[in-house]
Amino acid sequence: MRMPVIGAGLFILLAGLAQVLTPAAAQPRAERPMSNAQTVAKINAWTVGLAGGLLEGAPIRFASEIARVVDEVDESKALRVFPVVTRGPRDNLEALLYLRGIDAAIINADALEQFRTLVPNIDQRVGYILNLFPSELHIFVRPEIRLLADLKGKKVNFNTPGTTAAYSGPLIFGRLKLDVDKTFMPHPVALEQMRRGEGGIAAVVFVTSKPVDAFLRGRWDPGFKFLPVDITEGDFLNYYLPSVLTSKDYPQLIPEGQDVATISVPTLLVAYNWPQNSDRYARLARLVDHLFDRLDQFRAPGFHPAWRDVNIAAQVSGLRRFTPAQEWIDRQRATVQERVPAGAPQR
Structure with a gap:
């Protein structure tokens, strides 16, 4: 009478082994766990490091508010900004130039001027996104x-x-x-x-x-x-x-x-000028689009009051605008011109 019990146990054991030995491609997609490499790649995709400054300073608050507004979980436009606490405005620019994982920074204009003597080609390595405050x-x-x-x-x-x-x-x-x-x-x-x-x-x-x-x-x-x-x-x-x-x-x-x-x-939001065909450049371009498209959200209660005076078109003397930022502005201007009827007076 014990033979059926042994047979049933053997059947269960063999069925379990069959599941283990079944190729991953044959398993249902929902049941297939991500590999460690896939998990790492997914978490790190579309991330941007933003050097903000000291905890008690206004720049780190701006960096945190930027992250709050531009972060996006939708895979088609995913983005995740990491504000980074540093030792101050000079350290922010140094981090942008030399620290791995930093793609953008909030800096003071005179810090940039000081670096010109140390980094003669700094204008080619850094471009501004916004003149913040x-x-x-x-x-x-x-x-x-x-x-x-x-x-x-x-x-x-x-x-x-x-x-x-x-x-x-x-x-x-x-x-x-x-x-x-x-x-x-x-x-x-x-x-x-x-x-x-x-x-x-x-x-x-x-x-x-x-x-x-x-x-x-x-x-x-x-x-x-x-x-x-x-x-x-x-x-x-x-x-x-x-x-x-x-x-x-x-x-x-x-x-x-x-x-x-x-x-x-x-006080400027600046970006590192990565090569235009690079992954880091694509991330910064997405940051610019999310930031500029959602700028009105920063003027709501609870955000730093200086956001109300931020003008996307404001220029910075002696520094070139980051290319995706200029392209966004150009697209908006072209859209406005298309909406103006032919022969209408230009303001």
Whole structure:
């Protein structure tokens, strides 16, 4: 009576072996697991590394918001952007030029200018996608400081190393020919020492998009103020743009209706100029299309306010636009022209 049981067990065993030995091509597609190589290829396809900067800076927020909007799971237009935390604006450009896996970066225009002496062909290796936002120069001083010249030899804080202020601030002061005693401590510490008159700090320098929370929320005695900067002084026109700090920006520090002239550092989204027939170039071209097609989404509540002023057509002096970005703009212009009736007045 045990023979049927043994026969049944043998049948089950042989059936199982038959399934194992059946060629993969003969198995149903849904049951066939992906190989390790296929899994790796699928996960890495259509990925873009974007160097963003320090965690506390505005550029990494822009990088994260770009990833939030342009990421796409649909296989026909799949894309996945990885924002990368770095040590700051100079490191972003260095990463774009030399670090594996980085295809795009958010940089300051003056960092690009500094690299021109180190990388003579940088214009051929980097192209800009968007002129993102201006980072305004804020020179905030104690009451006894009245003019920029009064800062000569005095302690001026430029925030911690790696920040935009720590990089661009000394460059700007060098072009202003202002020789100061530079310090690089966290701005909250420096502001508190300056407010109390401790540590000999005469000024703090911010280079960031306005308004700055520290000046909106802080309580300052009469006489604390922002110093104006004349863009016609020093070597500025090739690197910076004119800007103003207004009473609307800082109602506690600037009297109503008054402005403080300053300069701004353009902040750019740039791409590495991969060969046009390469896989990396195709990924960046898709990034441009997703980003430009969805730019209106960045103007919704919850995104950085500076997105509202981003203009796709805005140009960057001294740098060529990344080819897929220029092609997208050209396509849009051609579409608009096709919609204009023949003989209609051109605006």
